[in-house]
Structures are given as structure tokens and as C-alpha cells.
Amino acid sequence: MVKLLIIADDFTGALDTGIQFVNRGIATQVFTGKPERPAEIAAQTEVLVVDSETRPMTPESAYENVKEITAWAKSLNIEIIFKKTDSALRGNIGSELQAVSDGNREKTLYFLPGYPKMARLTINGFHYIKETLLEHSVFGQDPFEPVTQSYIPDIIRQESQMSLQCIGGDEPLSRISGNPSAVICDIRHQEDMEARVEELLERGQLKLIAGCAALADSLASKIPFHRNAPNQCRQTNGLFVACGSLNRITEQQLIYAQKNGFTRQHLTIEQKLQKGYYDTSAGKAFxxxxxxxxxxxxxxxxxxxxxxxxxxxxxxxxxxxMPDVRRLIPEAHGQIADFLARNHMDITVLTTGGDTLMGYMKLIGCTQIRPVCEIEPGVVVSELENRGFLQQVISKSGGFGTEDVLVRIAEKITNFNK
Structure with a gap:
């Protein structure tokens, strides 16, 4: 029976949140969109993750999509709804929080946006990336989704009319006045997250909640789920990196990997954007x-x-x-990953950027994926089926990881390094 629904706005977010439960042996399913039939949800599933794929949508479309999923969850009497947000607050934060709130007006939504292990902190309502205000960080210059403000109420109010309150990490929830739609909680340390979740559980207020993978980690440890032995990934003969991210952090990771044994190939303009390119003789040769x-x-x-x-x-x-660009580039990477699967290559495919893995799954008509384990913080190993071939894939957000993360992953996942 499903106890917790997670609504993520992109597929990387869905996986790096869902994996926190998988890591503890909690039965979890991840879907690319709301399941069409109840039979698709396994009887033992306690955590259901739905990728709403609303990151690139307009605020209005994102609102309608998330509200529909929220209403569906309410009809199934799912006890806890968790709106997964990006740890750098990209996407339609205000409209999606509003959608969850509107679907459950009798309950207050608690927003715990920090990710202390990744140095993403919320202090006095302001969000920081490695001690730098969010708007002045690398995410302020994101080519698709620049975040131009750091004060979280201001970010939410760009797309929402919710009544908001901020609460300090040391303040009890009893200090909240009135009946706000949402409460934004300071998070400086992981201990702040743990304490706030425990307080919400004790008060019976853990019903509507929002945050990133750090919050998922805390929920997985605090909520009483059934637990089994966690899964393990398998080693393969190689690692193929399909990089659809344009993030500067990712660029430094690619440069480091290339200096440390990786072969690197840039896609040309035609290989990225020409419609039908991979059906041409040039595309097939590539x-x-x-x-x-x-x-x-x-x-x-x-x-x-x-x-x-x-x-x-x-x-x-x-x-x-530009929406076509955001579709065509992931599709190009998907064509390559599909070709490797069709040739039964014993190789793990690592995708960077939230759209990249989803582009591949859309291409092959895959609507479910099985998270296996977390190989690095925010880096999730999963399995998907493509024409009967079981392919191991890894998803990584473009902004996650240290400079040497790709090298470390290769050392862990491939037989080549053994």
C-alpha cells in the first residue's frame, strides 16, 4: 500500500529522491507520468514516485499538471504528498507548491529546501550555494533556467499567491502564527532536517511537504516503512557518458575525465538538432x-x-x-543509447541533465525504471528494459558532484578498472 507519493519535476530529480528509499530496502516505483492503471502499482509498493516532467513547462501548465496528480493521490487516500523541488530552486517552484497546496487546502505545506551535504543551505529564508547567495552562484547564469533571486518567499511569489512564513532552524513550529499556506524552514545542517521531520511526525503534521533529496533521506529514515535488504549494482565492461547538461560544473567534470582516461566526442550541430539525422546514412555511420x-x-x-x-x-x-532544442538534444543522446542497447553492449550508460534520460525513455517507449542504488551523492544507478535487453543506466544532475566524479564512478562500475 502506497504511504508516500513523491512528485518530481524532472526525471533526474525523481530518481535521486526515490533512491533514498530504495537504499533502505523500501519498496519504491518510479513512473514517467501518473500510472494509467492501478494494476501498474505493485501491491508491496509503499513509495510511489511520479515525474510530472514540468520543469520546462509554463507556470500555468505546471500548476495544472501537478494539481491533477495531487488530486489523483488524494483519491487514493495516499497519506503523505512530497513535492520534490530542485536543490538550486530551478523550475516552477511557486506554481507547483501552489498546486499541491490547492489540492489539500486544509493542511499546511512545509518546505525544507536545504541540502547540507551539497552545501545548499537555507538561512533566514535565503538560499545559498557554497556560502554564495543563490542568484550569484552558477545557477544564476543557467542557460535555460537562471535563478535571479535568493530569498525563497520572493521566488515563490513570482508564480504564487500563497501566504508564507519563514521559521528559523531553532524555532519550534508552535511559533508559527495564523494559518499560512506554506512554512519555509531554515536548514543549515542535516540535523536541522532530522529534527524538523521528527517534530512534524510528533505533531501529526507530516502530510504536505516539499524539499529535495536531503529531505527524502530524512523521511526514509523516520517514517515506519517495511524494509528489505538493499539492492546492489552490477559491474559492466564500460561506462558511456551521454552528457546533455550545459552546466559549467559538468564541463569541469568532463575536462577532468578526459585528462584521466576518457575518450570524448562532441556532437555537431546536425547531430544535435537535425530532425531525422539518425535515419540518414551519415547518422547511421556516426x-x-x-x-x-x-x-x-x-x-x-x-x-x-x-x-x-x-x-x-x-x-x-x-x-x-528553444523548446524543440530541449527535446532534440536529449533525443539525440537517446538515439545513441538505444543503438548501444540494440547491439547488446555490456556498458553502463550515464546520463547528465534532467532531460537526457527522459529523452531516451520517451524514444523507446519506456514508462518505468527500477532504481538500484546510489553510487555517489545524487548519482543513481537504475535498470530499464529496451526490447528485452536489460540496460544499466546512471542519472546525474548537471550541477551535482565534484570535479573527479566521473572517474570515481568509472572505478566503481566497470570491470575495466579491476
């Missing part, structure tokens, strides 16, 4: 080239970074919209 390179070099990167001016000119010449 896929074969990638396959042969993977056979010779067990650690390979294919990325879509760089060439912004050329890409902009190509986009304008052929009338390609």
Missing part, C-alpha cells in the same frame, strides 16, 4: 562509429556542449524553437 569506439575505449563521453553561436544560427535558419 552511430556505428560510436559503437566501435566504445568497444575500443571502455570509458567514453559524448557531449552536446559548445558551439552556442553556431547552434543559434542553425536554430534560426531552420525555425527550431
Amino acid at each position: 552511430l556505428q562509429y560510436i559503437l566501435e569506439t566504445c568497444r575500443k575505449h571502455p570509458q567514453m563521453i559524448v557531449d552536446s556542449m559548445g558551439g552556442e553561436e553556431a547552434m543559434e544560427a542553425y536554430r534560426k535558419k531552420y525555425g527550431i524553437s
